[in-house]
Amino acid sequence: xxxxxxxxxxxxxxxxxxxxxxxxxxxxxxxxxxxxxxxxxxxxxxxxxxxxxxxxxxxxxxxxxxxxxxxxxxxxxxxxxxxxxxxxxxxxxxxxxxxxxxxxxxxxxxxxxxxxxxxxxxxxxxxxxxxxxxxxxxxxxxxxxxxxxxxxxxxxxxxxxxxxxxxxxxxxxxxxxxxxxxxxxxxxxxxxxxxxxxxxxxxxxxxxxxxxxxxxxxxxxxxxxxxxxxxxxxxxxxxxxxxxxxxxxxxxxxxxxxxxxxxxxxxxxxxxxxxxxxxxxxxxxxxxxxxxxxxxxxxxxxxxxxxxxxxxxxxxxxxxxxxxxxxxxxxxxxxxxxxxxxxxxxxxxxxxxxxxxxxxxxxxxxxxxxxxxxxxxxxxxxxxxxxxxxxxxxxxxxxx
Amino acid sequence: xxxxxxxxxxxxxxxxxxxxxxxxxxxxxxxxxxxxxxxxxxxxxxxxxxxxxxxxxxxxxxxxxxxxxxxxxxxxxxxxxxxxxxxxxxxxxxxxxxxxxxxxxxxxxxxxxxxxxxxxxxxxxxxxxxxxxxxxxxxxxxxxxxxxxxxxxxxxxxxxxxxxxxxxxxxxxxxxxxxxxxxxxxxxxxxxxxxxxxxxxxxxxxxxxxxxxxxxxxxxxxxxxxxxxxxxxxxxxxxxxxxxxxxxxxxxxxxxxxxxxxxxxxxxxxxxxxxxxxxxxxxxxxxxxxxxxxxxxxxxxxxxxxxxxxxxxxxxxxxxxxxxxxxxxxxxxxxxxxxxxxxxxxxxxxxxxxxxxxxxxxxxxxxxxxxxxxxxxxxxxxxxxxxxxxxxxxxxxxxx
DNA sequence: CACATTAGTTCACGACTCGGACTATATGAC
DNA sequence: GTCATATAGTCCGAGTCGTGAACTAATGTG
Numbered sequence: 001x002x003x004x005x006x007x008x009x010x011x012x013x014x015x016x017x018x019x020x021x022x023x024x025x026x027x028x029x030x031x032x033x034x035x036x037x038x039x040x041x042x043x044x045x046x047x048x049x050x051x052x053x054x055x056x057x058x059x060x061x062x063x064x065x066x067x068x069x070x071x072x073x074x075x076x077x078x079x080x081x082x083x084x085x086x087x088x089x090x091x092x093x094x095x096x097x098x099x100x101x102x103x104x105x106x107x108x109x110x111x112x113x114x115x116x117x118x119x120x121x122x123x124x125x126x127x128x129x130x131x132x133x134x135x136x137x138x139x140x141x142x143x144x145x146x147x148x149x150x151x152x153x154x155x156x157x158x159x160x161x162x163x164x165x166x167x168x169x170x171x172x173x174x175x176x177x178x179x180x181x182x183x184x185x186x187x188x189x190x191x192x193x194x195x196x197x198x199x200x201x202x203x204x205x206x207x208x209x210x211x212x213x214x215x216x217x218x219x220x221x222x223x224x225x226x227x228x229x230x231x232x233x234x235x236x237x238x239x240x241x242x243x244x245x246x247x248x249x250x251x252x253x254x255x256x257x258x259x260x261x262x263x264x265x266x267x268x269x270x271x272x273x274x275x276x277x278x279x280x281x282x283x284x285x286x287x288x289x290x291x292x293x294x295x296x297x298x299x300x301x302x303x304x305x306x307x308x309x310x311x312x313x314x315x316x317x318x319x320x321x322x323x324x325x326x327x328x329x330x331x332x333x334x335x336x337x338x339x340x341x342x343x344x345x346x347x348x349x350x351x352x353x354x355x356x357x358x359x360x361x362x363x364x365x366x367x368x369x370x371x372x373x374x375x376x377x378x379x380x381x382x383x384x385x386x387x388x389x390x391x392x393x394x395x396x397x398x399x400x
Numbered sequence: 401x402x403x404x405x406x407x408x409x410x411x412x413x414x415x416x417x418x419x420x421x422x423x424x425x426x427x428x429x430x431x432x433x434x435x436x437x438x439x440x441x442x443x444x445x446x447x448x449x450x451x452x453x454x455x456x457x458x459x460x461x462x463x464x465x466x467x468x469x470x471x472x473x474x475x476x477x478x479x480x481x482x483x484x485x486x487x488x489x490x491x492x493x494x495x496x497x498x499x500x501x502x503x504x505x506x507x508x509x510x511x512x513x514x515x516x517x518x519x520x521x522x523x524x525x526x527x528x529x530x531x532x533x534x535x536x537x538x539x540x541x542x543x544x545x546x547x548x549x550x551x552x553x554x555x556x557x558x559x560x561x562x563x564x565x566x567x568x569x570x571x572x573x574x575x576x577x578x579x580x581x582x583x584x585x586x587x588x589x590x591x592x593x594x595x596x597x598x599x600x601x602x603x604x605x606x607x608x609x610x611x612x613x614x615x616x617x618x619x620x621x622x623x624x625x626x627x628x629x630x631x632x633x634x635x636x637x638x639x640x641x642x643x644x645x646x647x648x649x650x651x652x653x654x655x656x657x658x659x660x661x662x663x664x665x666x667x668x669x670x671x672x673x674x675x676x677x678x679x680x681x682x683x684x685x686x687x688x689x690x691x692x693x694x695x696x697x698x699x700x701x702x703x704x705x706x707x708x709x710x711x712x713x714x715x716x717x718x719x720x721x722x723x724x725x726x727x728x729x730x731x732x733x734x735x736x737x738x739x740x741x742x743x744x745x746x747x748x749x750x751x752x753x754x755x756x757x758x759x760x761x762x763x764x765x766x767x768x769x770x771x772x773x774x775x776x777x778x779x780x781x782x783x784x785x786x787x788x789x790x791x792x793x794x795x796x797x798x799x800x
Numbered sequence: 801c802a803c804a805t806t807a808g809t810t811c812a813c814g815a816c817t818c819g820g821a822c823t824a825t826a827t828g829a830c
Numbered sequence: 831g832t833c834a835t836a837t838a839g840t841c842c843g844a845g846t847c848g849t850g851a852a853c854t855a856a857t858g859t860g
Contacts, residue, residue: 007442008408008416009817010846016408017848034807042407046848048808065856071806072856216640230720232637239722240616241755250716251750254652262752263715312654315663316716319649320630322639350651352662355641409848410815417817434838446817448839465825471837472825 014050015386017042021050022385025060025077032074051077057389058083059103059381079103084388085145086377087136087186088370089129090153091176092193093118093168093224096129098136099367101374102145103381105204109139110370122174129176130183137184148381148388149187151196151373152176155223158190159242167260168224191376193369194245195236197221198229200372201327203379205363209324217323217357220247220310221368222331226268230321248272252312267313271306273331279305285331292338300338307339311346318353329362336361414450415786417442421450422785425460425477432474451477457789458483459503459781479503484788485545486777487536487586488770489529490553491576492593493518493568493624496529498536499767501774502545503781505604509539510770522574529576530583537584548781548788549587551596551773552576555623558590559642567660568624591776593769594645595636597621598629600772601727603779605763609724617723617757620647620710621768622731626668630721648672652712667713671706673731679705685731692738700738707739711746718753729762736761 006012017040024036031039037047054060061080065073081102090097094116100109113132117125133150140147154176156166161177177188198219201207207214219229228247230237238244248268249261256265269275273285280302282288291299314326328336328343344359362368381388406412417440424436431439437447454460461480465473481502490497494516500509513532517525533550540547554576556566561577577588598619601607607614619629628647630637638644648668649661656665669675673685680702682688691699714726728736728743744759762768781788 005420007420007440007446007817008413010413010848013408013410013413013816014847020405020407032807040407043849044808045810045850046407048810049847065807069806070804070858072808074807228720237632237721240724240757241722243753243755244720244722246719246722249719249752251652251712252654254712254750259752263719263750265750266752312651313716316650316713317720319646319663320628320644320717320720321637322641322644322646324640350654350663350665352649352659352666354643357640407848410817413816432838443818444839445819445841448841449817465838469837470827470835472839474838 011386015384017046018050018053018385018389019383021047022054022059022382025054026079026382029078030063030066030076032076034074036077053389054385057385057392059385059388079382081106082144083146084148084378084381085140086374086381087133087140087147087150087184088153088196088372088374088377089133089136089150089180090193090196090370090373091117091125091129091169092153092155092369096125096132097367097370098132099370099374100136100140100145100147101371101378103378105375105378107371107374108143108145109136110367111136117169122171126174126176126179130180133180133184137186147186147377149189149377150180150184151189151191151376152180153193153196153369153373154190155193155225155227157243158192161188161190163190189376191236191373192227192229192242192245193223194219194221194227194247195229195238196370196372196376197227197329197364197368198231198327198372199236200364200368200370200375201329201362202231202234203375204371205327205368207325207327207360207363209358214325214327217325217327218245218247218314218317218321219327219329219362219368220314220332221329222273222333222335223366224273226272227330228317230323232321247313247317250313250316252309267309271309276302276306285334289334292335303335303338304342306335307342308346310339311343312350314343315347315350315353318347318351318357322353323357325358325360327360327362329364329368330366333362333365411786415784417446418450418453418785418789419783421447422454422459422782425454426479426782429478430463430466430476432476434474436477453789454785457785457792459785459788479782481506482544483546484548484778484781485540486774486781487533487540487547487550487584488553488596488772488774488777489533489536489550489580490593490596490770490773491517491525491529491569492553492555492769496525496532497767497770498532499770499774500536500540500545500547501771501778503778505775505778507771507774508543508545509536510767511536517569522571526574526576526579530580533580533584537586547586547777549589549777550580550584551589551591551776552580553593553596553769553773554590555593555625555627557643558592561588561590563590589776591636591773592627592629592642592645593623594619594621594627594647595629595638596770596772596776597627597729597764597768598631598727598772599636600764600768600770600775601729601762602631602634603775604771605727605768607725607727607760607763609758614725614727617725617727618645618647618714618717618721619727619729619762619768620714620732621729622673622733622735623766624673626672627730628717630723632721647713647717650713650716652709667709671709676702676706685734689734692735703735703738704742706735707742708746710739711743712750714743715747715750715753718747718751718757722753723757725758725760727760727762729764729768730766733762733765 096113157164163174181188226248228245249266253265259266259269280299496513557564563574581588615634626648628645649666653665659666659669680699
């Protein structure tokens with residue numbers, strides 16, 4: 001049913017099969033060539049040729065043969081950890097962060113710079129971020145990790161390398177990708193923080209559904225604002241103008257008060273951090289958590305109230321998107337012990353879903369977005385190794 | 401980023417390019433081979449070979465050369481109208497319908513059987529549908545149209561050829577695809593009526609966005625229930641368990657009354673036909689429409705109230721999915737003159753969307769679903785002509 | 801030590817697309 | 831009319847890449 005827009009040519013065939021093989025190695029390593037052939041449907045000879053290209057490119061490595069039952073023992077194939085690495089960056093309301101991840105997804109560098117960025121000049125914050133990125137780049141170099149690119153998580157809308165607007169940070173039209181690109185010499189992508197958190201949770205959160213990693217779910221990130229990331233078939237759903245997934249502005253109280261976004265009765269207005277803290281009469285989230293642990297009734301009531309509103313929004317999300325799971329992240333993960341019961345009850349009160357999705361709690365917390373950002377860079381190489389080979393043409397004859 | 405699961409082989413390359421060429425012909429006919437080559441990126445020689453296969457299969461035909469400005473005049477390529485046809489069927493609460501569409505999408509047979517199917521035995525209704533399908537099949541045969549398959553629109557959830565449940569018809573576990581398949585000898589697919597209506601609207605509704613057909617929109621079908629069809633990048637979004645798009649059960653009144661689905665305050669419960677008619681104190685939708693035309697205040701108030709609730713649901717849809725347009729169909733299309741202003745106002749009151757989608761009114765009305773069903777069959781052939789060639793292997797050497 | 805079993809490589813073959821040469825058919829200038 | 835130019839479409843050799851069968855390699859079993 002898909003409308004194809006590109007001609008299929010031999011190079012594309014090869015590219016597609018390289019991705020198929022590398023994807024299989026990434027998914028089920030260690031594997032043998034024979035297993036890859038069996039699982040992908042390619043012949044052994046094709047797999048051999050493809051694998052040798054991937055090894056030459058440094059993306060795959062052979063390791064010691066495993067003990068076999070019968071016959072010639074298989075040579076195990078793994079992702080080459082040092083083959084490539086990704087730099088993840090994050091600008092958020094109250095911190096900046098950087099992370100370097102190797103090809104297997106293991107963090108090799110991680111640093112968080114806590115500081116409230118609301119009052120500061122944009123240029124100043126960008127300079128700090130570039131500094132952070134440079135330090136991370138040097139660390140990668142000293143570990144022998146060639147960076148393939150960078151991806152920046154931003155708490156707002158981004159289009160083509162520029163920050164369009166960030167409601168809680170007050171930025172508008174900031175060409176952030178260029179700034180970071182010039183500072184580090186890397187290809188830089190920008191992406192919404194909630195979307196990257198969802199991807200991070202999918203890749204590194206350890207959640208499963210029917211024994212396989214989650215591929216269709218909604219991630220709720222409760223930072224200063226409430227963000228949402230919709231993942232469909234393993235990919236972020238962005239909508240027509242990259243504005244999809246704004247869970248924080250789903251209507252949960254049609255007659256409710258005006259929200260900063262211009263709407264009325266939005267989830268963020270009714271259950272955002274500001275509202276919860278006001279109702280509980282607390283100053284910080286840390287205070288609130290302590291109060292909940294101590295059994296403070298006002299704090300618990302505030303959290304339960306937010307949980308109910310969250311349930312209303314999620315009920316609509318469930319009827320509209322039919323996901324297999326909902327993952328609660330950020331502040332909602334911290335508050336989960338006192339929140340989830342009310343949320344689950346509210347969901348089932350407001351929706352008649354036959355197969356209600358599972359309500360999961362994030363295991364990555366606030367690191368989800370940076371990890372997702374670094375992972376995005378690495379995954380891009382895994383999803384299209386041919387592009388990587390082309391850029392770093394090593395021994396190909398005929399060209400130049 | 402897509403995870404590939406199938407190996408790319410030569411046959412697949414050819415299949416992909418056949419689809420590419422046929423798609424181009426379908427989209428911009430009449431076209432010449434040279435234009436197809438230029439637009440697809442394939443070479444003239446490849447296009448020649450592909451086109452001759454498509455002509456041999458009866459899917460494409462040459463027509464008289466158009467007047468040219470300079471040089472050899474181009475031979476025009478068109479879809480061969482009689483090459484293949486699709487049978488669309490629809491089971492709904494108060495009617496059954498059948499339509500045959502040729503390869504170009506033109507209806508060649510259409511019949512609607514009005515009758516309330518709620519009280520009747522399932523077997524009886526299925527028998528009526530099979531009869532209707534048989535008559536349509538004979539009509540297609542007499543017109544020289546080879547049917548490629550059939551697709552049945554059902555007002556409920558379907559999985560693998562079986563009706564799982566239809567809230568407003570009371571069916572459960574009906575193996576409808578098998579029944580129609582045995583009765584007609586065709587391959588039969590089942591699909592949700594709201595989804596097919598959305599597709600029908602996309603293919604035949606004549607709506608445009610930036611000069612191109614809509615590809616990302618939400619279709620609202622107000623039949624007895626309120627259905628929704630989400631189209632993303634030209635394809636229906638079904639979610640993890642084929643339950644996505646149930647716009648009728650989005651929460652628009654968190655403290656509202658219980659809905660038949662088990663939830664509370666659903667759109668369908670607050671703005672469905674039953675509710676509108678009750679508030680307006682009318683018996684039928686025809687009465688209501690007449691009353692609105694006559695300026696009856698109670699009727700107008702009921703419609704405006706429904707429009708407001710609809711706007712709340714759509715505001716959430718817009719923030720979550722970021723579509724380019726919303727298309728109002730079914731009863732909402734009929735009531736549009738008195739409904740849309742309230743709906744638009746409610747949307748903008750409840751959402752702060754920067755680029756609010758356009759609010760369009762369906763031009764197909766209740767025929768959208770059958771047209772979409774018939775179109776689905778035909779589009780499947782256009783999207784994968786190689787599968788069609790393989791089934792109807794004509795002159796291929798080597799096989800058999 | 802022969803034999804079965806599994807892993808991986810080699811190579812001839814075939815299915816493609818590409819690209820340039822070639823043919824076909826028009827317009828316009830002289 | 832004739833020639834230059836321009837565009838459409840076909841033909842065929844070259845190159846790419848997966849297939850499949852034969853072959854080599856490495857292990858365990860009787």
